Amino acid sequence: MVSKREKRLQRQQLRLDEQQQKSIKVRNILLSEKEPKQAELVKTSKKELYVAPHIERQQLEEQAKAVLTPILKTSRFSNKVTWCISKADRLDHWSWGESRAWNTTEWNSEIEPKFIDFSKLTWKEIDSFSSDTGHKMHHGHELTDLHEEAQERWLLELDLDEFSDNIFRFRLGNTQRAWGYVLQAHFFLVWYERKHIIYTVD
Incomplete structure (x- = not known):
């Protein structure tokens, strides 16, 4: 036969379990809401750093000249x-x-x-x-x-x-x-x- 004390402890444990489950659900919801926002931030930062193709080509050509020219001119x-x-x-x-x-x-x-x-x-x-x-x-x-x-x-x-x-x-x-x-x-x-x-x- 289960005593009153044991029943009380069981009820307390059930409440703790329920609270823990709720906490996990809330945490998952918050995380799922944050992910799109982070993705948006990444997209925004990429747009800010975007370089037009013709400018990028020009930069690469200038870098190549800077590296190769002194080598090619040296005997x-x-x-x-x-x-x-x-x-x-x-x-x-x-x-x-x-x-x-x-x-x-x-x-x-x-x-x-x-x-x-x-x-x-x-x-x-x-x-x-x-x-x-x-x-x-x-x-x-x-x-x-x-x-x-x-x-x-x-x-x-x-x-x-x-x-x-x-x-x-x-x-x-x-x-x-x-x-x-x-x-x-x-x-x-x-x-x-x-x-x-x-x-x-x-």
């Missing part, structure tokens, strides 16, 4: 050599049987050490190196200087036509060469060759 010769292999073409073989991919030994003993040394030098210093016969060891090339197969691959397979005026070749050894292109002061290595066939006359 690379005062800068140190930087390089990467992100554009390296290492697929398949040349028609004369030479693999376009270098192996681990070639990378560790020939390619990487040479370019680590090059990166300690400026482009002016690179330009000053010459062979015993007086020819520059590292220099630019015209695309038409290259083997016909290399020209076709450069243009059609690798789609590097826009860099055809920036072709550069490093001499790594007696017949070993590193071919690529220079953008600003950065050399993108494209081909490593062992037999000096991409450009036979040196």
Whole structure:
């Protein structure tokens, strides 16, 4: 049998539960009313910050000029050599049987050490190196200087036509060469060759 005291406590608990439920409902209603107002504020702030498309384009063009102009007007010769292999073409073989991919030994003993040394030098210093016969060891090339197969691959397979005026070749050894292109002061290595066939006359 339930005592009067227990019944009283039960009634009090029920009232507390009802009040809590009402509080939750009121809170939810208030939150749901606030959300649209916040959205409206966001929309209003966006309208205040709106920039006309033609003005935005003009601002972007001015920013681009501010960044690019000083770089383009600066000769690379005062800068140190930087390089990467992100554009390296290492697929398949040349028609004369030479693999376009270098192996681990070639990378560790020939390619990487040479370019680590090059990166300690400026482009002016690179330009000053010459062979015993007086020819520059590292220099630019015209695309038409290259083997016909290399020209076709450069243009059609690798789609590097826009860099055809920036072709550069490093001499790594007696017949070993590193071919690529220079953008600003950065050399993108494209081909490593062992037999000096991409450009036979040196």
